[in-house]
Amino acid sequence: MEVVGELINASRKKIGEAIKARDTEFIQETARQQRDSGADYIDVNAGTFVGKEKECVEWLIQSVQQVVDAPCCIDSPDPEVVDSALRLHQGAPIINSISLESERYNALLPIVTGNECKVVALCMSDQGMPESAEDRFSIAEKLVNSLVQKGVSKDNIYVDPLVQPVSTNDSYGVEFLKAIERIMTELDGVHTICGLSNISYGLPKRHLLNRNFAVMGVLKGLDCAIINPLDSQLMADIKAAEVLAGRDTFCMNFLEAYRAGKLD
Amino acid sequence: MEVVGELINASRKKIGEAIKARDTEFIQETARQQRDSGADYIDVNAGTFVGKEKECVEWLIQSVQQVVDAPCCIDSPDPEVVDSALRLHQGAPIINSISLESERYNALLPIVTGNECKVVALCMSDQGMPESAEDRFSIAEKLVNSLVQKGVSKDNIYVDPLVQPVSTNDSYGVEFLKAIERIMTELDGVHTICGLSNISYGLPKRHLLNRNFAVMGVLKGLDCAIINPLDSQLMADIKAAEVLAGRDTFCMNFLEAYRAGKLD
Numbered sequence: 046m047e048v049v050g051e052l053i054n055a056s057r058k059k060i061g062e063a064i065k066a067r068d069t070e071f072i073q074e075t076a077r078q079q080r081d082s083g084a085d086y087i088d089v090n091a092g093t094f095v096g097k098e099k100e101c102v103e104w105l106i107q108s109v110q111q112v113v114d115a116p117c118c119i120d121s122p123d124p125e126v127v128d129s130a131l132r133l134h135q136g137a138p139i140i141n142s143i144s145l146e147s148e149r150y151n152a153l154l155p156i157v158t159g160n161e162c163k164v165v166a167l168c169m170s171d172q173g174m175p176e177s178a179e180d181r182f183s184i185a186e187k188l189v190n191s192l193v194q195k196g197v198s199k200d201n202i203y204v205d206p207l208v209q210p211v212s213t214n215d216s217y218g219v220e221f222l223k224a225i226e227r228i229m230t231e232l233d234g235v236h237t238i239c240g241l242s243n244i245s246y247g248l249p250k251r252h253l254l255n256r257n258f259a260v261m262g263v264l265k266g267l268d269c270a271i272i273n274p275l276d277s278q279l280m281a282d283i284k285a286a287e288v289l290a291g292r293d294t295f296c297m298n299f300l301e302a303y304r305a306g307k308l309d
Numbered sequence: 310m311e312v313v314g315e316l317i318n319a320s321r322k323k324i325g326e327a328i329k330a331r332d333t334e335f336i337q338e339t340a341r342q343q344r345d346s347g348a349d350y351i352d353v354n355a356g357t358f359v360g361k362e363k364e365c366v367e368w369l370i371q372s373v374q375q376v377v378d379a380p381c382c383i384d385s386p387d388p389e390v391v392d393s394a395l396r397l398h399q400g401a402p403i404i405n406s407i408s409l410e411s412e413r414y415n416a417l418l419p420i421v422t423g424n425e426c427k428v429v430a431l432c433m434s435d436q437g438m439p440e441s442a443e444d445r446f447s448i449a450e451k452l453v454n455s456l457v458q459k460g461v462s463k464d465n466i467y468v469d470p471l472v473q474p475v476s477t478n479d480s481y482g483v484e485f486l487k488a489i490e491r492i493m494t495e496l497d498g499v500h501t502i503c504g505l506s507n508i509s510y511g512l513p514k515r516h517l518l519n520r521n522f523a524v525m526g527v528l529k530g531l532d533c534a535i536i537n538p539l540d541s542q543l544m545a546d547i548k549a550a551e552v553l554a555g556r557d558t559f560c561m562n563f564l565e566a567y568r569a570g571k572l573d
Contacts, residue, residue, distance in 0.1 A: 211552055212560060218553040222528070244553065248560060249567045250545075257549040260521050261528050264486070281514075285521040288475055289482040289508065296476060296512060308514045 046283055046292075047086070047269040049118045049139070050079030051240070053105060054090040064091055064101050069108045076109040082274040083307075086139055087113060089130075090120035099126045106134050118165075118271070124152040131160045139163040141271075142205060145170040145188050154195065163201040165238055166192065168224070174207060176214075178223035181206040185228050189235055199234035203269055208239050211254075212247035218258065222265045229266035238269040255279070260286040281308045310547055310556075311350070311533040313382045313403070314343030315504070317369060318354040328355055328365050333372050340373040346538040347571075350403055351377060353394075354384035363390045370398050382429075382535070388416040395424045403427040405535075406469060409434040409452050418459065427465045429502055430456065432488070438471060440478075442487035445470040449492050453499055463498035467533055472503050475518075476511035482522065486529045493530035502533040519543070524550040545572045 052075050055061045063071040076087050087109050091101035098121060106117055118139040119130045127140055142165035143153040157164045168175050168184040175181040185204045192202055206224040209217045221244075225237050239262065245254035256279045259270060263286035272279060284302050287293040302308050316339050319325045327335040340351050351373050355365035362385060370381055382403040383394045391404055406429035407417040421428045432439050432448040439445040449468045456466055470488040473481040485508075489501050503526065509518035520543045523534060527550035536543060548566050551557040566572050 211555075215555045215558060215560075219555040248552075248563070250549070250563075250572045253545055253549045253572060254552065257524050257546055258553050260524050261550070261553055264525050264528065281517055282521055285514070285517045286525070288512075288518065289522050289525055291475075291479045291483040294479060296479075299512070299514075303513045308517060 046263060046267070046287060047236075048084050048274050048280075049086040049088050049238070049269065049271040050076075050082075050084030050274045051088050051271045052079055052273060052275070053088055053109070054120070055093040055101070056090070061093060064094065064105070067104065072105060072108045073112045076113045079274045080113045080115050082277075083280060084115060084274045085269075086116055086118045088118040088120050088141070088271060092121060098123060099129050102126050102130050103133060106130055110135055122149060124156055127153065128156050131156065131162060137161045137163060137201075139165060139203060141165040142167040143188070143192075144168070145184050147171055150191075157192070157197060158195050163203060164192070164197065165203045165205050166235075167205045168207045174209065175224075176220070177216075178220045178227060181220070181224035182227045182231070185224070185232065189232050199232070200236075203236045203238040204228050204232070205238050205240075208241065208243040208258075210243055210246035210248075212245075218244060218261075222261055225262060225265040225267050229268075236269050237267050238271065239267065240271040252276075252279075256282045259283055263287055263292065264290045277307070277309070284308065310527060310531070310551060311500075312348050312538050312544075313350040313352050313502070313533065313535040314340075314346075314348030314538045315352050315535045316343055316537060316539070317352060317373070318384070319357040319365070320354070325357060328358065328369065331368065336369060336372045337376045340377045343538045344377045344379050346541075347544060348379060348538045350380055350382045352382040352384050352405075352535060356385065362387060363393050366390050366394050367397060370394055374399055386413060388420055391417065392420050395420065395426060401425045401427060401465075403429060403467060405429040406431040407452070407456075408432070409448050411435055414455075421456070421461060422459050427467060428456070428461065429467045429469050430499075431469045432471045438473065439488075440484070441480075442484045442491060445484070445488035446491045446495070449488070449496060453496050463496070464500075467500045467502040468492050468496070469502050469504075472505065472507040472522075474507055474510035474512075476509075482508060482525075486525055489526060489529040489531050493532075500533050501531050502535065503531065504535040516540075516543075520546045523547055527551055527556065528554045541571070541573070548572065 089105040094101045116136045116138045120141045144167040166188045168181045241255040245251035288299045353369040358365045380400045380402045384405045408431040430452045432445045505519040508522045509515035552563045
């Protein structure tokens with residue numbers, strides 16, 4: 046499973062302060078820790094800096110790429126921000142995200158097709174948020190087909206079926222997981238990605254719910270997650286889940302993590 | 310999910326000693342703790358007392374039933390032991406287990422059909438241990454059909470698809486889980502049951518693997534597990550898994566467990 050380290054997000058107080066103060070060292074340390082803990086991508090988000098998001102994201106990318114060899118995940122719905130970020134990012138980042146909402150789709154499409162990058166394809170449309178696995182799959186299929194037709198390779202598409210809180214509807218967990226399975230089977234060649242925390246919104250013991258949801262995701266074929274890689278319990282659960290789901294040949298990754306003391 | 314508390318097993322040193330010394334208090338305290346922690350059945354096993362298993366199991370059942378209102382799970386392959394245990398057990402216990410191995414099947418069948426009890430139907434046949442989900446399902450189907458034909462109600466049958474170690478074969482986890490799903494769907498009305506610990510045999514961090522395997526089982530429909538109910542992390546994971554699998558209406562059990570401090 047690939048991991049996008051989610052910690053460099055302006056909505057987190059310390060990160061917001063570090064961005065404001067241009068505290069390069071703090072940002073770089075946060076990037077380094079995530080990379081050392083197994084992040085394959087470093088998310089950068091400056092969404093709370095309205096009107097200044099572009100220069101904040103540029104600064105974040107430069108700071109992160111000075112010290113870490115993993116690409117970034119550029120986490121912004123604003124095409125201008127994404128475009129300027131892509132100009133200075135070295136290597137192929139993930140763009141988070143395009144969707145089937147016409148305005149967003151039309152604005153992001155030329156950027157996605159005109160650059161070497163991967164893209165999160167969020168299962169949202171002008172009809173709003175999906176409810177069932179069927180809804181999610183239907184949006185995913187349209188979005189993937191359309192991107193592929195424009196020349197984006199399936200391997201560069203990360204479908205996010207959109208996690209919604211089980212506190213709102215008992216079936217939201219299962220419907221999300223069914224969508225993951227169907228996308229990974231029927232749209233063979235694409236990836237799936239998600240953030241976890243929305244699943245537990247409105248409930249106590251969110252960490253308990255989130256990490257068990259990750260485990261279920263691994264069983265269903267989820268192959269990328271936007272998480273906190275410093276959360277050693279979650280990371281260990283994912284490693285164990287990969288063994289149990291038959292996704293860790295001869296348990297090699299699990300045993301390597303064990304020997305490195307990463308399952309404690 | 311129903312829980313069979315597994316702790317009263319003679320292969321555990323302290324329990325073996327307590328059985329030998331007829332330490333009623335220790336056995337009763339172990340039963341009481343398991344019941345208080347959420348066990349629906351109390352397993353009794355005296356398998357290491359060769360030649361004396363029958364009187365040991367009788368004593369265990371009497372000791373347990375004096376203090377706990379949950380039925381026992383009579384854990385013995387010996388028809389004589391099971392028969393004598395059934396005579397003094399109050400209420401309907403679970404018998405663990407009948408299988409498709411002819412000798413065992415023929416010896417246990419009259420006991421199972423002649424008493425008010427539930428029965429674990431273990432997916433083993435004269436051809437040995439099953440490898441694939443298909444193997445497991447095929448044995449399960451024959452065993453269930455045969456028991457139903459003899460008058461056993463589906464609701465009294467607990468199919469155990471037989472957990473085998475992933476350290477032996479990467480696919481054993483997935484094949485087991487597929488079997489659970491198929492049994493719960495196609496043999497509608499029966500239950501599924503398993504012990505967990507075999508999955509992690511030969512690997513480090515067994516508890517990590519076992520509890521994540523339980524979570525995956527819940528997603529696939531497993532509705533009974535033979536576990537240590539005093540393991541609060543495992544019990545909390547199962548409660549969370551039931552929420553995520555859409556098996557806890559309005560999250561009521563989860564919230565109740567939270568308020569009772571059982572998710573800590």
